[in-house]
Amino acid sequence: MISSINPTVKAGAILVPGVLLGLMFDIFTPLVYLIFIILVTFAFTDISLKRWLLIFSPFVLFIVSFSWTRMLYTSESFQGGAILFEFWYFQVTTEALMVSISLALRSLCFIALSLLFILTTDSTKLMLSLMQQLKLPPKITYGVLAGYRFLPTFKHELEILRQAHRIRGVGRAKGIKGRLQQFKRYSIPLLANAIRKAERVANAMESKGFTGDRNRTHYHEMKVRRRDWVFFGSMVGALFLTVFMSYYFGYLNIFGREIN
Template identity: 65%
Template structure:
């Protein structure tokens, strides 16, 4: 299962194709890789389809809007080929259509890769992996973890503040001045509570001997196993195989240059 893959290896496996995809401007490469990511997502992970669909659907609308605006306002470098039709006085060429669809498919690939990583990765294990495999400073990683843990607490405290204000007769205000006053009523108590919690966390970490030194032992050891490298070469290797097929079939287009 993908959830058991080392988070750092998984991050690089997803990051490399994501960056390289941004250089391709044909339809074939991102389309085939998008289908490949879908197959990997639903065969090698336990992500519920309904949950995945709820996260993916808004980005689908965003990708379609990207495609539409790119088709209408494509740079001259990519507006090659014959004119397919005219819309509102704007000539839609074959090149602009391909570029717009390619941009939408690349965006969907980025979204699918991001969802795959986010829903199959434990945040704590990811930070531990960054410390142990990438030698990131514990001060940075533990600081990120502490801030991440505070987010649900801030949400709960904000809800409590809102309820307390309603009991005292402070409902939702209208206008810019009212919104600003409401923001002050919420932000000052939240900021004060955040400072108190940060001080408590700092004292607790210092009392347990945390100095931020990279030369330290870990209770949870994050190791890199052969299955991690198999996953890495599967995700990255599949991209280069698709890229080779695209070149062989004559579809590969990099920055408007056909290969």
């Protein structure tokens, strides 16, 4: 399962194809790799299709509007080919259409890769892996992890504040001035509670011997195993195989230049 892959190696397996896909301006390469990512997502994870679609679908609507704009306002270097149709004072050519579709597919690949990483990675293991494999300072990693853990409590405290205001007869604010006052009523108590919690966490960490030293032992050791490198090689290798297929069939286009 992908959830057991070392987070640092997994991040590399997501980042490298994402960067290389940004160089591809054809349709074949991102389309085939997008299909590969989707197959990997549902074959080697326990992510439900419904949950994945609920997160993925809003991005599709944004990408469609973005690619439509890209097609209308394409640069002069991508305005070649036959004119497909004219819209107001815009002329949409075959090359502009291909570039916009390629942009949409590349964006979908980025989103699918991001979801594959986010939905299969535990935040605690990610911070531990960054500290042990990439040697990030413990002060940064534990600080980020502590802040991430506080987010659900802030949401709960905000709901308590809202209920307390309703009990005391304070209704929902109207207008810009009222909303600013409401923001002040909410932000000051939340900030005060955050400072108190930060002090308690800092005191607790110091009492447990936390000094921020890099040379320390870990209760949970994150190791890079053979399966991690197999996953990395599979994700990157699949992209290079897709690029080779695109080149073989004459579709490969890098930065607007056809590679035949």
